[in-house]
Amino acid sequence: MAMKRHCAADLRPPRVMIQTLGCAKNAVDSDTLAGLLKQGGFECVARESQADVVVVNTCGFIDDAKVESIQVMLEAVRWKQAKHGRRVYAMGCLTQRDGPEIRAELPELDGIFGIGEWSSMLSALGANPLSVMESPNVTMYSGKAGPGSAYLRISDGCSHACAFCAIPQMRGLYRSEPIEKLVQEANLLARTGVKEILIIAQESTSYGVDIYRKRMLVELCNQLSEIDGIEWIRILYAHPPSAPPKFMTELARVPKLAPYLDFPIEHASDRMLKLMNRKTTAAKMKESIDAFRDGRDNVCVRTTVLVGFPGETDQDFEELYRFMEEVQFERAGVFTYSPQVGTAGADLPGRVEEGVALDRLDRLMKLQKQICLSRHKTLIDATIPVLIERNVRDASWGRSAWDAPDIDALVRVRGTLSPGIMHLVKVTGAAAYQLDAVPVHSDNLQRSDSCGSFALPVLSH
Numbered sequence: 001m002a003m004k005r006h007c008a009a010d011l012r013p014p015r016v017m018i019q020t021l022g023c024a025k026n027a028v029d030s031d032t033l034a035g036l037l038k039q040g041g042f043e044c045v046a047r048e049s050q051a052d053v054v055v056v057n058t059c060g061f062i063d064d065a066k067v068e069s070i071q072v073m074l075e076a077v078r079w080k081q082a083k084h085g086r087r088v089y090a091m092g093c094l095t096q097r098d099g100p101e102i103r104a105e106l107p108e109l110d111g112i113f114g115i116g117e118w119s120s121m122l123s124a125l126g127a128n129p130l131s132v133m134e135s136p137n138v139t140m141y142s143g144k145a146g147p148g149s150a151y152l153r154i155s156d157g158c159s160h161a162c163a164f165c166a167i168p169q170m171r172g173l174y175r176s177e178p179i180e181k182l183v184q185e186a187n188l189l190a191r192t193g194v195k196e197i198l199i200i201a202q203e204s205t206s207y208g209v210d211i212y213r214k215r216m217l218v219e220l221c222n223q224l225s226e227i228d229g230i231e232w233i234r235i236l237y238a239h240p241p242s243a244p245p246k247f248m249t250e251l252a253r254v255p256k257l258a259p260y261l262d263f264p265i266e267h268a269s270d271r272m273l274k275l276m277n278r279k280t281t282a283a284k285m286k287e288s289i290d291a292f293r294d295g296r297d298n299v300c301v302r303t304t305v306l307v308g309f310p311g312e313t314d315q316d317f318e319e320l321y322r323f324m325e326e327v328q329f330e331r332a333g334v335f336t337y338s339p340q341v342g343t344a345g346a347d348l349p350g351r352v353e354e355g356v357a358l359d360r361l362d363r364l365m366k367l368q369k370q371i372c373l374s375r376h377k378t379l380i381d382a383t384i385p386v387l388i389e390r391n392v393r394d395a396s397w398g399r400s401a402w403d404a405p406d407i408d409a410l411v412r413v414r415g416t417l418s419p420g421i422m423h424l425v426k427v428t429g430a431a432a433y434q435l436d437a438v439p440v441h442s443d444n445l446q447r448s449d450s451c452g453s454f455a456l457p458v459l460s461h
Contacts, residue, residue, distance in 0.1 A: 013042040014052035014087070014125065019076070021069050022059025024145070024200045024236065024405075026092055028153045029115065030057045031143035033091075036118055040127035048079050053087045053125065060094035060170060063338040069094045077108045089113065089124065093170040115156075115171055141177055141185050145405045146389045147420035149196040150189045154182055154220065158202040159210075160239065162266075163277045163344035164306060164337060167202055174202070176211050183223050190229035195422055196258070196387060197230055198404065203239035205247070215242070218250045225256040231422060232258040232387070234404060240265055241280040245291035252295025258401045259296055263289065264304035268323030269316035272309060277344065282323055289327060300402035302331035305364065308357025309337045310348035317360050324367060330375050331408050332368045334361045369432045372409070376430035383440055386425050388417045398423075400435065411435045 016037055020030040033055065034044045045051050054076045058069035073090055080086040087110040095102055096114035103112050111124045119129035143151045157172040158165075186197055199221070201207060208216025221233050233256050240263060243251075251257065267273055268282040293299050305320060324332065336357040339346040388398040389405075396417040403409050412434060417423050429436035 013040070013127075015043045015045045015050055016053045016055060016125070017045050017048055017051035018055045018057060019072055020057045021072060022057070022061060022065055022093065024143070024151050024198070025153060025156070025202070026057050026059060027145070028141070028143035028151050028200070029092065032140050033057075033118065033121065035139055036122060036132050037125070037127070040122060040125075040132040042125065042127065048076075052085065053089065054079060055121075056088070056090045056092075058090055058092035058094035060092075060097055060166065062335070062340075066094055073102075073106055073109065077106060080108065089121065091115070091117070091121065093167075096170045097166065139185055139188065141182060142189055145196070145198055148194060148387050148389075148422070149198060149405060150194045151198045151200050152182060152186055152189070153177070153200050154204065154207050154217075155201040159206075160203070160241075160279075161277055161344070163275060163348070164266075164309060164340065166340040166343050169342055171202065174206060174210055176206075176208050176216075178211065179208070179216060179220050179223065182220060183227075186224050186230065187227055190227050193229070193420055195230065195420070196232040196234060197224055198234045198236060200236045203237050203242065204235055205238045205242040215247060218247070218254060221251070221254040221257060225254055230256060231385075232256065232401060234258045234260055236262040236404060238263050240285045240288060241278060243288050244284075245287045248288045248291040249295045252292050252299070257296070259299040260302065260402055260404070261292055261299065262302045262304075262404065263292075265323075266304065266306045267309070267312075267316070267320055268305075269312075269319040272312055272316050272320075275311050275345075275348065276306075276309060282319070286323075286327065300330040301327075302333075302404070302408065303329045304333045304335065306335055306337055307360040307364065308352040308354075310345060310352065311350035312352050312360075321364065321367065324364065324371075328371050328375075329368070330372070330402060332364070332371075333407065334364045334368070336361055373430065373432040376409075376432065376435060379427045379435060380430055382427050383424055384427060384437075385422045386411045386413060386437065387422050388413070388419050390419055391416050396423075409433045409435065411437055414438045 018030045018034060020026050037044055048054060056073050056076055059065040076088045080088045089111045090109055091113040095112050099112050113121050122129040122132055141153045145151050155174060155176040157174045158167045159174040205217055208214060224230060224233050238261055265285050266276060266278060270281050273280060289301055384400050386398040386400055388396045390397050396413040398411050400411050413425050417439060424440040425437035426440050427435050427437045
């Protein structure tokens with residue numbers, strides 16, 4: 001009997017832990033792999049102590065991300081060596097680009113895979129790729145973002161050639177997913193209780209140009225708006241050169257679009273934009289932002305900027321500073337440039353000293369903190385919907401319509417409210433990166449279909 005139990009244990013599928021690094025697109029890849037493994041009879045676990053196999057989903061976008069990925073892989077190798085029979089695999093953006101180098105430096109890894117090499121990964125883990133991949137229950141385009149929220153990846157790759165970015169090298173050229181498949185997946189998500197769809201891509205605004213010969217993001221969002229249960233559609237990674245004013249006006253009119261747009265300008269000096277190969281100007285970006293804001297009340301426009309790119313002068317930076325001061329982005333992230341092998345920026349002269357770049361980052365972040373605080377103060381006494389994500393002691397934490405997961409502000413609500421459900425709250429306090437609020441007691445609050453008419457915040461000015 002003991003021998004039989006031992007054999008049965010040896011024959012069970014391994015328990016797999018997936019460690020995800022990087023952006024939301026990597027999170028979708030990890031969830032896709034987890035879904036395929038579960039369909040193949042595997043168990044996905046949350047802790048190394050429970051696992052037989054660790055899969056590290058790497059990121060290679062900037063130097064810090066590469067360093068983190070390597071550190072996590074080294075930690076996973078040490079975990080493997082602590083007990084016989086454990087295995088470690090690596091996948092993702094960094095392995096897609098630097099696979100041979102990683103294999104040479106870390107021969108202890110049991111396998112290295114690029115992006116989307118699902119069949120090879122399943123085979124390495126002992127599953128039958130054909131039977132798993134043909135299952136109709138596997139979702140390929142979405143990933144969990146939190147209670148009540150899910151990412152929907154509408155495309156992969158990028159056909160632009162921004163001088164600071166290696167994404168085309170890692171993920172290939174732009175490839176849209178068919179609209180009918182995305183709508184079908186969103187319907188499945190809604191039936192599981194998802195209230196918020198976060199649209200992601202390397203850049204969302206070119207969706208459809210490769211397979212439909214025209215931009216189809218507005219049409220996709222209009223179809224998603226018809227799905228019962230979905231309350232917010234949030235757009236991430238809109239590419240400014242692909243978002244002219246007319247397009248932005250149409251996008252702002254989508255019925256269930258959250259009053260939010262992630263619009264990474266990267267810079268606002270026309271000379272720097274040209275060096276970055278961004279194919280737009282500060283004036284054109286301002287027109288697009290104005291068109292979106294004019295098309296919808298009380299919107300949040302989020303941006304990302306890059307300082308310290310080769311050739312950036314004090315004058316270039318001052319143009320960027322004045323642009324951000326004028327536009328008053330509700331949300332912003334600032335990063336310093338790090339050269340990426342194989343990109344045009346890596347070969348440009350005029351490298352900016354690290355100390356100068358960090359000073360510029362600090363100035364912009366101080367400006368942005370003031371802007372965020374000012375905008376948040378306008379919300380005091382306003383009633384807004386909040387998607388609750390977790391409870392901590394006697395408080396609930398969630399996000400407003402102005403906030404995407406992990407990158408934006410949070411709302412702390414007094415009392416314990418149900419996660420994964422939208423609740424109306426009254427704002428009582430404001431800080432730069434947090435709102436405080438109390439629940440608005442209503443019979444509608446706990447109903448899953450109660451927030452459709454409250455999709456936009458009511459602001460007091």
